[in-house]
Amino acid sequence: xxDLIIHHFGIVINSVDKYLENSFFTSIEKKVYDPIQQSNLxxxxxxxxxxxxxxxxxxxxxxxxxxxxxxxxxxxxxxFVVKNQNYLDQIISDKKIKIIWGPQPAILFDNKIIVxxxxxxxxxxEFIINN
Numbered sequence: 001x002x003d004l005i006i007h008h009f010g011i012v013i014n015s016v017d018k019y020l021e022n023s024f025f026t027s028i029e030k031k032v033y034d035p036i037q038q039s040n041l042x043x044x045x046x047x048x049x050x051x052x053x054x055x056x057x058x059x060x061x062x063x064x065x066x067x068x069x070x071x072x073x074x075x076x077x078x079x080f081v082v083k084n085q086n087y088l089d090q091i092i093s094d095k096k097i098k099i100i101w102g103p104q105p106a107i108l109f110d111n112k113i114i115v116x117x118x119x120x121x122x123x124x125x126e127f128i129i130n131n
């Protein structure tokens with residue numbers, strides 16, 4: 001899996017503005033409202049090539065609403081960039097990942113296709129297909 005690249009870590013939050021007040025990272029790469037996820041999304045630059053994605057659910061139908069209500073927010077997922085669908089299919093098969101959401105276009109990533117799944121370690125992972 002040497003071609004697997006970490007893109008970002010997703011963090012579910014109550015409020016983008018409140019989070020940024022106390023964050024070590026405040027340099028916004030991109031900020032959007034995603035109607036599919038019903039969330040405000042912010043991509044923050046860090047001091048390396050890995051981003052932080054802030055996910056602020058804005059309705060009860062948001063994909064992360066229950067996570068926020070049950071856990072109060074926090075670390076949600078790790079995201080990898082994969083070179084194409086065939087490579088993703090190989091990873092899913094090899095690592096026995098259970099797909100739970102997607103494929104869907106992601107407005108935050110210029111409508112590239114994303115997929116979410118659970119690993120055998122019960123970790124939530126996201127994949128951005130980079131083709």
